[in-house]
Amino acid sequence: xxxxxxxxxxxxxxxxxxxxxxxxxxxxxxxxxxxxxxxxxxxxxxxxxxxxxxxxxxxxxxxxxxxxxxxxxxxxxxxxxxxxxxxxxxxxxxxxxxxxxxxxxxxxxxxxxxxxxxxxxxxxxxxxxxxxxxxxxxxxxxxxxxxxxxxxxxxxxxxxxxxxxxxxxxxxxxxxxxxxxxxxxxxxxxxxxxxxxxxxxxxxxxxxxxxxxxxxxxxxxxxxxxxxxxxxxxxxxxxxxxxxxxxxxxxxxxxxxxxxxxxxxxxxxxxxxxxxxxxxxxxxxxxxxxxxxxxxxxxxxxxxxxxxxxxxxxxxxxxxxxxxxxxxxxxxxxxxxxxxxxxxxxxxxxxxxxxxxxxxxxxxxxxxxxxxxxxxxxxxxxxxxxxxxxxxxxxxxxxxxxxxxxxxxxxxxxxxxxxxxxxxxxxxxxxxxxxxxxxxxxxxxxxxxxxxxxxxxxxxxxxxxxxxxxxxxxxxxxxxxxxxxxxxxxxxxxxxxxxxxxxxxxxxxxxxxxxxxxxxxxxxxxxxxxxxxxxxxxxxxxxxxxxxxxxxxxxxxxxxxxxxxxxxxxxxxxxxxxxxxxxxxxxxxxxxxxxxxxxxxxxxxxxxxxxxxxxxxxxxxxxxxxxxxxxxxxxxxxxxxxxxxxxxxxxxxxxxxx
Amino acid sequence: xxxxxxxxxxxxxxxxxxxxxxxxxxxxxxxxxxxxxxxxxxxxxxxxxxxxxxxxxxxxxxxxxxxxxxxxxxxxxxxxxxxxxxxxxxxxxxxxxxxxxxxxxxxxxxxxxxxxxxxxxxxxxxxxxxxxxxxxxxxxxxxxxxxxxxxxxxxxxxxxxxxxxxxxxxxxxxxxxxxxxxxxxxxxxxxxxxxxxxxxxxxxxxxxxxxxxxxxxxxxxxx
Ligand SMILES: [Zn+2]
Numbered sequence: 001x002x003x004x005x006x007x008x009x010x011x012x013x014x015x016x017x018x019x020x021x022x023x024x025x026x027x028x029x030x031x032x033x034x035x036x037x038x039x040x041x042x043x044x045x046x047x048x049x050x051x052x053x054x055x056x057x058x059x060x061x062x063x064x065x066x067x068x069x070x071x072x073x074x075x076x077x078x079x080x081x082x083x084x085x086x087x088x089x090x091x092x093x094x095x096x097x098x099x100x101x102x103x104x105x106x107x108x109x110x111x112x113x114x115x116x117x118x119x120x121x122x123x124x125x126x127x128x129x130x131x132x133x134x135x136x137x138x139x140x141x142x143x144x145x146x147x148x149x150x151x152x153x154x155x156x157x158x159x160x161x162x163x164x165x166x167x168x169x170x171x172x173x174x175x176x177x178x179x180x181x182x183x184x185x186x187x188x189x190x191x192x193x194x195x196x197x198x199x200x201x202x203x204x205x206x207x208x209x210x211x212x213x214x215x216x217x218x219x220x221x222x223x224x225x226x227x228x229x230x231x232x233x234x235x236x237x238x239x240x241x242x243x244x245x246x247x248x249x250x251x252x253x254x255x256x257x258x259x260x261x262x263x264x265x266x267x268x269x270x271x272x273x274x275x276x277x278x279x280x281x282x283x284x285x286x287x288x289x290x291x292x293x294x295x296x297x298x299x300x301x302x303x304x305x306x307x308x309x310x311x312x313x314x315x316x317x318x319x320x321x322x323x324x325x326x327x328x329x330x331x332x333x334x335x336x337x338x339x340x341x342x343x344x345x346x347x348x349x350x351x352x353x354x355x356x357x358x359x360x361x362x363x364x365x366x367x368x369x370x371x372x373x374x375x376x377x378x379x380x381x382x383x384x385x386x387x388x389x390x391x392x393x394x395x396x397x398x399x400x401x402x403x404x405x406x407x408x409x410x411x412x413x414x415x416x417x418x419x420x421x422x423x424x425x426x427x428x429x430x431x432x433x434x435x436x437x438x439x440x441x442x443x444x445x446x447x448x449x450x451x452x453x454x455x456x457x458x459x460x461x462x463x464x465x466x467x468x469x470x471x472x473x474x475x476x477x478x479x480x481x482x483x484x485x486x487x488x489x490x491x492x493x494x495x496x497x498x499x500x501x502x503x504x505x506x507x508x509x510x511x512x513x514x515x516x517x518x519x520x521x522x523x524x525x526x527x528x529x530x531x532x533x534x535x536x537x538x539x540x541x542x543x544x545x546x547x548x549x550x551x552x553x554x555x556x557x558x559x560x561x562x563x564x565x566x567x568x569x570x571x572x573x574x575x576x577x578x579x580x581x582x583x584x585x586x587x588x589x590x591x592x593x594x595x596x597x598x599x600x601x602x603x604x605x606x607x608x609x610x611x612x613x614x615x616x617x618x619x620x621x622x623x624x625x626x627x628x629x630x631x632x633x634x635x636x637x638x639x640x641x642x643x644x645x646x647x648x649x650x651x652x653x654x655x656x657x658x
Numbered sequence: 659x660x661x662x663x664x665x666x667x668x669x670x671x672x673x674x675x676x677x678x679x680x681x682x683x684x685x686x687x688x689x690x691x692x693x694x695x696x697x698x699x700x701x702x703x704x705x706x707x708x709x710x711x712x713x714x715x716x717x718x719x720x721x722x723x724x725x726x727x728x729x730x731x732x733x734x735x736x737x738x739x740x741x742x743x744x745x746x747x748x749x750x751x752x753x754x755x756x757x758x759x760x761x762x763x764x765x766x767x768x769x770x771x772x773x774x775x776x777x778x779x780x781x782x783x784x785x786x787x788x789x790x791x792x793x794x795x796x797x798x799x800x801x802x803x804x805x806x807x808x809x810x811x812x813x814x815x816x817x818x819x820x821x822x823x824x825x826x827x828x829x830x831x832x833x834x835x836x837x838x839x840x841x842x843x844x845x846x847x848x849x850x851x852x853x854x855x856x857x858x859x860x861x862x863x864x865x866x867x868x869x870x871x872x873x874x875x876x877x878x879x880x881x
Contacts, residue, residue: 538859563846565857595755595790595802596849602753602788602804603855644788644806651800652792 024580025499025522026609026635030409030426031621034611038346039399039623041319046376046428078106078113078153080207085195086239087253088214091183094171098195100163103207106153113147113161118194120165127161134163142194169193178320178331186276187315189254191322191329198249206464209244213253220260222274222312223253224327245307246464248362250324254312263287266295267304275313279335286311286335289348290328293355293386300385300452302459305363321350323357323379330354349383349396356382359459367466369422373492374467377416377435378455384436385443397440398573399623404434405497405576406609406637407621417469417492437576438491444574445487445529446480454479486550490526498575499523500548502630503582504567504589505655506560513560515567517546517589518553518658520582525550528575533568534560555658566590566600569630579630585650587630593653601631601639601647610637711872713739713833718863723747724850726756726826728841728865732873738768739831739867741841743801746823748860750852751775753804754826755790756862757847762797764839764869769830775803775821784808785819791827798844801827805853836871840864 033039081103088097098120104113120143125134127150135146145163153159169190171181180192196209210228213221215238225242232238244251256276261283263271271290275283290311294304306326314329321330330350337347360382361375384397408426415421416435424430443451458467458475473488490496503518515534527550534542542561548554566588569579585593587600604626611622631639633646715730724747733740745754754775760767772789790802803826805819842864850858 535857537857539857565849592800594757594792594800594847595753595804596847598788598790598802599753599755599804599849599851602806603851605806641806648788648790651790652794 023635024501024584024633025578026406026629026632026637028406028409029619030412031407031610031619033403033407034613034620034622037623038395039403039621041346042349042399043403043428044319046432077108078104078110080197081105081158082207083196083209084212085209086212086214087190087195089188089190089253089255091188094169094181094183096167096169096190096193096195098163098165098167100165100195100197102161102163102197104153104159104161106155106157106159108155109152111149111152113145113149114199115145115147115197116142116194116199117145117165117197118167119143120167123163123165125161125163127159145197163197167193167195178314178316178322178329182315184315187254187256187313187332189252189256189312189314189329191252191314193252194249196249196251207247209248211242211244211251211253213240213242213255214238215240215255218257219255220258220274221253221255222258222260222272222310224248224251224310224324226270226308227272227310242310244326246305246325248325250362252312252322252324252327252329254314254329256313258313259283261287263291265291265304265309266298269304269306269308271309271311273311273313275335276332279313279332282335282337285338286347286351289351290355292390293348293352294358296386296389297356297359297382300382301359301455302363302463304358305463306358309358319346319350321354323354323361325362326358328354328358345387345391345393345395348391349387352383352386353379356380356386363464364459364462365466367468368419370417370419371468372422372431373416373435373469374472376431377439378472380432380436381439381443384440394572395625397437398625398627400433401437401440401573401576402609402625402627403621403623404429404437405578408434413495415493415495418495434497434576441491441528441575442476442484442487444531446476446482450480451476486527494524496524496526498526498528498577498579500577501580501582502569502589503591503655503658504586505591506563513563515558515560515564515589516555516658517558517567518555518582519546519548520553521551525552528577530570530575530577531572532558533571534558535565535568536562537565553658566596579628580635581630581633583653583655585633585647585653586655591655593647593650595651598644598647598651601644604628604631604639605644606639607631608638608640710734711870713870713873714868715739715741715865716868717865720746720861720863722861724749724858725861725863726754726843726848726850727861727863730865730867736830737832737873739765739833741827741829741831741865742825743827743829744823745775745821745826748821748850748858750854751805751819751821752851752853752855753802753849754851755802755804755847755849757844758799758801758827758829759842759844760797760799760831761835761839764833764835764837765831765841765867766834767793767799767829767831769828770799771828772801772803773825773827775805775819775824775826799829831867833867833869833873836869836874838866838868840866 033043084101086099119138119141123134123136123145125132125147132150133148137144169181171179171183181190211223211225213223215221217236221240223242225244228241228243230238230240258274259277259280261273265271273283273287298304308326310327312327312329313332313335316331319331319334321328334347334350337343356379360378366372366374387396388394407429412426414424414430416430421431454476457478458472461475462471469492473484477484499522501520505516506513507516529545529547532544532546544558546556581587585597587597607624607627609622609624609627610619612619631643633643712732712734717728720727726743726745728741728743730739730741770791770793772791774787785805786808787803787805790800792800843862848862850860852858
């Protein structure tokens with residue numbers, strides 16, 4: 001389907017010549033992706049995922065307590081040991097009836113309980129069958145429930161409360177993206193609504209939970225957790241129970257005429273893929289993909305931590321996914337594809353991102369909203385790594401890289417680890433795209449093995465716990481034995497990327513050719529290690545990593561075995577960078593602008609990250625994964641005829657001495 | 659000046675030696691057209707050649723495809739050396755580039771042109787040849803041709819042109835010193851790429867020009 005769209009788009013777009021801009025670097029005005037392209041699909045998915053309600057910041061006191069008692073649960077004033085939740089969904093009215101029987105264990109005298117859940121219209125609490133007062137205060141999309149206890153809880157004695165609540169869900173219509181819930185003809189699902197009771201105090205409670213889903217006759221209920229069985233109700237409906245042996249405050253469930261396909265993960269944990277009959281032919285491929293992704297991550301990081309995994313198809317006709325602990329919800333069209341199909345890459349990208357959340361976001365949770373990169377950037381990085389390894393191309397990470405660079409205007413940029421990053425207009429581009437590309441850059445700096453070792457240390461040290469971005473730095477330093485403060489400071493605390501002009505020349509030293517290179521940084525002077533490809537004759541290429549120091553002007557010399565045909569920086573786009581020629585149009589870095597540079601330009605002619613819709617006009621971002629801005633002399637986002645003219649005007653130009 | 663070009667003639671010597679040993683073969687294979695073997699286009703000036711003293715141009719012939727080689731003739735009317743650079747046996751051409759070297763104390767370049775290479779293009783009209791011709795450096799001419807889509811689109815690959823044999827460059831020199839002099843391609847500068855970007859290995863052949871003193875004295879524009 002996507003290929004067809006892409007072909008259609010190629011007919012509809014034209015690349016218009018733009019007047020040359022003053023600078024050598026493209027200044028993005030903040031373009032939207034071209035409709036129908038992979039970039040647009042990926043963005044719709046990520047925006048849907050990102051639209052999940054952000055947990056309100058816990059009261060300062062609770063935060064302080066969390067910080068002080070990170071690994072010391074016994075000091076909590078009270079904790080939850082079990083939640084027994086019954087959900088009864090009425091699709092016609094979008095009402096969700098919730099009953100939660102919660103087991104509480106106090107460690108200190110406690111007279112009020114403060115608990116958070118998804119926004120509810122009404123809530124009633126009973127203690128030993130007797131109603132007690134509860135205040136329901138709206139906080140963002142949540143309800144903050146203040147429960148006044150008739151008498152202080154007795155320390156170390158279990159207490160059971162029953163909460164009955166009713167919520168009117170704001171379910172989006174069937175359309176693009178994953179909604180918090182959806183009531184369609186086939187699928188009725190609740191994804192982002194938090195029916196678990198939660199709070200700063202209970203975040204560390206190692207509780208278990210049982211989810212009872214009231215299931216109309218003829219439908220199958222699907223939810224994260226181990227399927228414990230069904231029980232028939234008097235009205236003919238059944239109750240389907242899923243048991244979760246791990247703490248979670250995220251879940252979801254779905255009701256549909258599923259025809260599940262079963263498998264087994266490498267850990268031996270059962271896998272179930274819930275898809276409907278219409279998608280039956282794709283389900284085995286989805287199952288095999290899940291098994292391979294989970295096994296791959298298990299080897300790279302730490303083994304899959306949960307006792308089961310349920311992959312659940314829900315409705316909406318575009319892409320999107322959501323990944324609470326031990327469950328993955330994905331939109332129905334993400335189940336359409338088989339290895340080798342045109343659409344398979346997109347299916348794998350999304351699935352691999354969601355499966356990665358079983359580690360990043362669930363096994364290790366970000367401590368604050370400013371640490372959201374530990375969930376989304378790491379999930380996107382993992383997915384990019386998986387597609388690069390298994391599908392043999394870097395198109396996902398390159399698309400992410402350029403989507404950040406060419407969609408986020410400099411004035412709207414926010415640091416990846418900034419407090420307000422989740423509120424940014426460009427949250428997806430910064431946290432998913434830049435974040436994925438930053439970690440890809442770190443992998444190229446450290447090497448695959450050290451990167452995997454670092455993530456393994458991180459998952460081990462912070463498994464079933466919360467972490468800050470700085471904790472990831474410490475894990476990476478443990479793995480590499482290197483000081484990485486510069487990298488994390490540069491890429492997580494600052495809003496920037498590389499802008500550099502590249503100059504080269506070949507000189508003879510003692511009769512042997514030597515390549516002299518100069519990197520001139522025009523924005524902030526950053527440190528980066530860039531692979532420099534020296535192409536000799538007969539297709540021989542030598543790649544040399546060059547560690548560019550954080551100085552405005554960096555000069556180095558590389559010995560050559562022969563006169564090269566050309567020299568190229570960062571062929572695989574491992575850096576978040578815009579490069580330009582320091583000797584304008586000396587693309588091959590020979591030191592002279594000549595016919596060979598014209599041939600290099602011809603090879604890139606027609607590539608563009610900015611395209612104009614023929615119908616209706618309007619410029620859009622186009623994620624051309626072959627894009628190389630070096631050849632865009634006029635800095636208009638297109639390598640087109642004005643660049644040819646610019647080159648022809650520059651022929652004969654020689655490198656300035658350095 | 660760029661250090662690479664400090665001694666442009668350093669590469670000429672071996673070519674010259676090679677050519678003086680093989681110039682007769684060029685007649686035999688007929689792949690190049692020295693003035694003594696008039697090709698079709700040379701016929702018109704053949705009479706002038708016979709009319710008076712002339713420079714002799716011997717191109718080094720190619721042995722295999724793909725190749726770039728030079729033919730030349732003496733124009734008795736203008737008393738100029740006319741050279742043609744040929745390209746042949748190239749499949750799926752994207753572009754070609756080189757620096758042509760000559761001795762500026764022996765030859766004065768007065769004219770030159772890069773011609774469009776489009777023969778055999780699978781989509782004639784949809785691609786346009788753009789060329790580099792720059793003779794600003796003494797003794798060195800920067801040459802290049804590449805094919806560009808007339809309507810660039812993302813993912814539009816430059817469909818290649820297959821070239822059996824085509825004139826690529828024409829050059830016109832005034833001989834300003836007597837004796838043998840060489841025309842060659844700087845071996846570090848030669849480049850031929852196919853439409854998919856791969857570098858194509860080709861034979862690059864120069865030529866030698868023998869300039870009798872009588873021709874020099876008759877020339878115009880001697881510095
Ligand atoms: Zn995600």
